[in-house]
Amino acid sequence: MRHSPAPSEHLEPLCNVALASDPATMDKAVRTLSRGGLVAIPTETVYGLAAALNSKVAVAKIFSVKDRPQDHPLIVHIAQIEQLHKVAEEISADALKIAHACWPGPITLLLRRSESVPTSVTGGRETVAVRIPDNTFTRQLINNMGSPIVAPSANRFGKVSPTTAQHVCDDLQGDVDLIVDDGACSIGVESTIMDFSVSPPQLLRPGGIPVEDIEHILGYEIQSSDGISRASGMLQSHYRPSCQVILSQNELEATQLFERLTPQQLPARILNRCNNLPLYASSLYNDLRQADADQLRTLIAILPKNSGLGAAIIDRLTKAAAPI
Ligand code: TXA
Numbered sequence: 560m561r562h563s564p565a566p567s568e569h570l571e572p573l574c575n576v577a578l579a580s581d582p583a584t585m586d587k588a589v590r591t592l593s594r595g596g597l598v599a600i601p602t603e604t605v606y607g608l609a610a611a612l613n614s615k616v617a618v619a620k621i622f623s624v625k626d627r628p629q630d631h632p633l634i635v636h637i638a639q640i641e642q643l644h645k646v647a648e649e650i651s652a653d654a655l656k657i658a659h660a661c662w663p664g665p666i667t668l669l670l671r672r673s674e675s676v677p678t679s680v681t682g683g684r685e686t687v688a689v690r691i692p693d694n695t696f697t698r699q700l701i702n703n704m705g706s707p708i709v710a711p712s713a714n715r716f717g718k719v720s721p722t723t724a725q726h727v728c729d730d731l732q733g734d735v736d737l738i739v740d741d742g743a744c745s746i747g748v749e750s751t752i753m754d755f756s757v758s759p760p761q762l763l764r765p766g767g768i769p770v771e772d773i774e775h776i777l778g779y780e781i782q783s784s785d786g787i788s789r790a791s792g793m794l795q796s797h798y799r800p801s802c803q804v805i806l807s808q809n810e811l812e813a814t815q816l817f818e819r820l821t822p823q824q825l826p827a828r829i830l831n832r833c834n835n836l837p838l839y840a841s842s843l844y845n846d847l848r849q850a851d852a853d854q855l856r857t858l859i860a861i862l863p864k865n866s867g868l869g870a871a872i873i874d875r876l877t878k879a880a881a882p883i
Pocket residue numbers: 602604605606607608631632633634665667669681684686687688692710711712713748749750752789790791792793
């Protein structure tokens with residue numbers, strides 16, 4: 560006798576997803592974090608995998624769920640600038656200027672850590688990365704917790720970051736206690752990271768706020784950090800889909816590359832959103848994920864101009880294209 564498959568309503572839901580707009584969700588998120596659980600939170604950049612700053616168990620869980628090396632520190636998310644003085648010390652006037660001009664928003668400041676930030680969060684370093692995310696639910700969650708939360712991007716280490724609740728569910732099902740769904744992230748690439756623990760400050764990772772905007776606010780030129788990788792986003796290979804990503808400088812070159820692909824490199828697609836950089840950024844991780852969902856072997860990505868948001872897009876595509 561053939562067994563008919565169980566009706567889908569009897570299956571365990573793969574992920575515990577709750578809408579940010581549902582009034583019951585805030586309470587669920589606070590309770591989960593307070594009990595040492597992990598909550599996937601919406602931000603304007605990418606979804607984060609959040610734990611309470613002071614929960615040793617939950618912080619350790621973040622590293623194991625992500626398969627992330629212990630020396631890759633977590634960003635501390637706060638809700639008001641006043642909280643910055645609780646988690647960081649020796650905050651320069653320029654760092655404060657950027658905080659006031661850009662927060663809430665996609666920029667993270669690297670500062671000297673205060674005693675209240677455990678070294679398990681900072682990867683053993685004396686610096687702490689801090690930002691105020693531009694998402695009302697998440698800021699309210701931090702306020703309701705009464706202390707900051709830590710959150711890396713809610714993906715496995717080295718893989719493509721999530722910009723929807725569905726992406727988080729696809730990646731981390733079973734490993735996250737609650738996913739708060741607040742729709743697609745508006746910026747779509749991670750925050751810019753600026754190191755203000757050194758003088759003059761340096762750019763560690765290009766991101767949602769262009770370095771030109773920071774230079775405009777500070778009135779001087781910003782250099783990129785050289786040498787040792789201090790941020791995992793600075794590793795050569797990161798944000799990788801399964802298909803091969805090939806970079807191209809323009810449409811003509813992309814077409815020529817496409818025509819030269821071997822049968823083993825097909826099916827393939829050209830990714831070109833250079834005429835709309837905000838859209839290129841906000842759909843980038845979905846485009847990389849879609850390439851895999853469509854079982855492409857090759858994605859030829861046309862690089863935008865290296866200015867404004869283009870710098871972050873080039874950075875992520877270059878790392879997606881790098882050999883492991
Ligand atoms: O937009 C974002 O920044 C998102 C959302 C969730 O806020 N978060 C994010 O976190 O991108 P994550 O962990 O994927 O990337 C943070 C980067 C890592 O490369 C980490 O190594 C670096 O920041 N980082 C954090 N604290 C640091 C520190 N004390 N020194 C050097 N790098 C640090």
